[in-house]
Amino acid sequence: MIKFLPESASVVLEEVPDRVTLAVDITNCQGHCEGCHSPYLRGNFGEELTPEKIDALIADNFGVNCFLFLGEGADVDALLALVKYLNEKYPRLEVALYSGLPHTDDRVWDYFDYVKTGPYRRSYGPLNSPTTNQRMYRLQRGGGRESAVDITERFWHRGIDPNATTK
Ligand code: SF4
Structure with missing residues (x-):
């Protein structure tokens, strides 16, 4: 099961380059980031994210062209079921994952x-810091890891916000 915080759902412009993105916080994070900026997301709480709730979120945010899971929770099979649902029902909607793990499934x-990978390390900075250890990849659907192109530097022109809470 994947749980999310309904009150966190919001449209964001910075998290995925050139996309109008509907982002939701996923709880039960399995990460152990040094200086974790959102420790509450490590708790196993929130509402189950179901296909019906995804439909409602998209209907309420007409015009978005990307759906972002801010975290991957602790149930990869459930996460994959949701992204497959999105791929099939909304083929023109892109789907993004911000993982706090060094390697995702x-x-x-x-x-x-x-897919964004890598734990947050305060000393290296968030994704928009040129010294970041995190990486953002653009993928070809169905192409697997071999199709991944590192686009992290797309974030670097945006300056470094010392208060940034990029996962
Ligand atoms: S991924 Fe985010 S919530 Fe999870 S441990 Fe890292 S900073 Fe904290």
């Missing part, structure tokens, strides 16, 4: 259009 690379 190999299967995610086949279904997401964007």
